[in-house]
Amino acid sequence: MDTILTRPEAAVLILVLVVESVKALMLGTITAYQRGKLGKFINAEDANWLKGEVVTFDEPEPNRLFRAHRNSLENLLPFSLLAMAFLLVSGNSFIGIIYFVTFSISRLAHSYAYLTCKPMLRRNVYSIAWLVQIIMGIHILTIFIGSHIDGI
Numbered sequence: 001m002d003t004i005l006t007r008p009e010a011a012v013l014i015l016v017l018v019v020e021s022v023k024a025l026m027l028g029t030i031t032a033y034q035r036g037k038l039g040k041f042i043n044a045e046d047a048n049w050l051k052g053e054v055v056t057f058d059e060p061e062p063n064r065l066f067r068a069h070r071n072s073l074e075n076l077l078p079f080s081l082l083a084m085a086f087l088l089v090s091g092n093s094f095i096g097i098i099y100f101v102t103f104s105i106s107r108l109a110h111s112y113a114y115l116t117c118k119p120m121l122r123r124n125v126y127s128i129a130w131l132v133q134i135i136m137g138i139h140i141l142t143i144f145i146g147s148h149i150d151g152i
Contacts (some may be wrong), residue, residue, distance in 0.1 A: 004087045009096030013083050018102040020076050023111060027069035034062035068114040072107065075129060079103055082136050089143040103132045 004010055035041055038059050039052035047054045057063070106129035113122035137147055 007093055007096075009088065009091075009093045009100060010087055012097045012100045013087065015077075016100045017080060019104060020079075020107060023108070024069060024072040024076060027065055027072055027111070031062050031065040031069055034065055038062065044047070060079070064115065065115075068111055070110060071114065075107060075133075078130075079133055082133055082140065085140050086136060089140055089147070091139060091143055095139070098135045099132055103129050104131065117143070 004009075016094075035046075036052075038061075039050070040055045040059055040062075041047040041050065041052050042055065044054050046052070065104040077145060083100060086099065106125045110122055110129065113125060
């Protein structure tokens with residue numbers, strides 16, 4: 001019997017989710033490291049404990065890392081939900097792999113572009129990953145609705 005986890009796109013999805021999750025975790029860790037290195041913190045208790053100062057606006061580097069981290073998390077959640085829904089509706093394996101790999105490459109390129117200040121690349125790869133999610137969502141709905149109409 002075929003289960004979701006034996007499908008080839010499930011293996012790709014697991015890899016993509018691990019890579020994207022580790023990337024988000026690393027961006028958060030590097031953000032905290034940058035704040036510590038500068039001795040500038042957004043929380044008074046951290047500044048007191050680590051003998052730094054409180055800032056209301058981060059220095060450029062930790063702020064850039066924080067925004068990249070937040071953007072990564074903001075995209076990981078909807079993608080994860082859509083990807084799991086794609087598996088649940090038994091979408092085409094090859095198409096699923098295309099969705100998952102395209103999203104992952106686009107998001108990795110987006111983080112690179114964000115951290116290296118390349119706005120055109122950042123916009124373009126963000127748009128690709130966004131479009132993958134929109135198309136995947138429409139695809140899921142067509143499969144889901146189609147399977148329920150056939151049963152009527």
